[in-house]
Amino acid sequence: MEPMDTLTLAVQDYYPDDFSYCYGCGRLNDHGLQLKTRWDGEETVTEYVPRPEHLAIPGFVYGGLIASLIDCHSTGSASLALHRRDGHELGNGVNVPRCVTASLKVDFLKPTPHGEPITVRGKIVEVGRKKAVIHSELIVAGEVCVRGEVVAVIAPDSMLNAAR
Numbered sequence: 001m002e003p004m005d006t007l008t009l010a011v012q013d014y015y016p017d018d019f020s021y022c023y024g025c026g027r028l029n030d031h032g033l034q035l036k037t038r039w040d041g042e043e044t045v046t047e048y049v050p051r052p053e054h055l056a057i058p059g060f061v062y063g064g065l066i067a068s069l070i071d072c073h074s075t076g077s078a079s080l081a082l083h084r085r086d087g088h089e090l091g092n093g094v095n096v097p098r099c100v101t102a103s104l105k106v107d108f109l110k111p112t113p114h115g116e117p118i119t120v121r122g123k124i125v126e127v128g129r130k131k132a133v134i135h136s137e138l139i140v141a142g143e144v145c146v147r148g149e150v151v152a153v154i155a156p157d158s159m160l161n162a163a164r
Contacts, residue, residue: 008038009038009039009090009091010036010037010038010076010090011037011038011076011079011080011083011090011096012025012026012027012034012035012036012037012076013027013036013090014090014091014095014096015027015079015096015098016095016098019098019155022072023068024068024069024071024072025037025072025075025076033048033065033068033069033072035048035069035072035073035076037072037073037076037077037080037122038080039080040121042123042124043121043122043123044073044076044077044080044121044122044124044134045119045120045121045122046069046072046073046076046119046120046122047117047118047119047120048069048117048118048120049116049117049118050065050114050115050118054114055114058114059113059114059115060111060112060113060114061112061113061114061118063106063108066106066108066112066138066145066146067104067106067148069118069120069138070104070106070120070136070138070146070148070150071101071104071148071150073120073122073134073136074101074104074122074134074136074148074149074150074152075099075100075101075150075152076099077122077124077132077134077136077152078099078124078131078132078134078150078152079096079097079098079099079152080096081124081127081132081134082097082099082127082132082154083096083097085127097154097155098154098155099132099152099153099154099155100152100153100154100155100156100159101150101151101152102131102151102152102153103149103150103151104148104149104150105148105149105150106146106147106148107146107147107148108145108146109144109145109146109147110143110145111145112138112140112145112146113140113141113145116140116141117140118138118139118140119138119139119140120136120137120138120139121136121137121139122134122135122136123135123136125149130153130154131151131152131153131154132151132152133149133150133151133152134149134150134152135147135148135149136148136149136150
């Protein structure tokens with residue numbers, strides 16, 4: 001058996017089905033973005049190519065999409081960080097914690113050009129018992145266009161019970 005390449009494993013592929021319908025990162029949402037977040041060393045990375053309908057004005061990406069990219073990348077990063085904190089890696093058979101956004105801050109530094117791949121890179125700033133703080137940068141063609149900070153928390157029981 002070949003060893004798994006942990007650099008290609010996306011946390012969203014390990015979310016339980018009940019939590020896989022998010023418009024941004026749900027693998028079961030056929031109309032969503034289906035974002036994938038993975039480890040890249042000690043950072044996390046998500047890559048996405050905006051679709052034609054993601055325009056704000058010709059040539060530039062809609063800010064709501066940008067906020068969604070920062071949001072879902074960061075909650076995925078938090079899930080990865082909490083999972084690793086507990087001594088686990090993706091694919092080892094242990095359930096991944098599902099995180100939701102407690103706080104989202106997005107700073108638009110410059111217009112984000114449309115028509116080129118977007119990379120979101122995250123740094124794990126803090127990992128607590130039930131939360132993680134993630135700083136993310138949205139990069140296009142080597143230029144940082146957006147910075148974000150997300151406080152992500154483990155999904156509360158009310159959400160877990162509602163999904164069942």
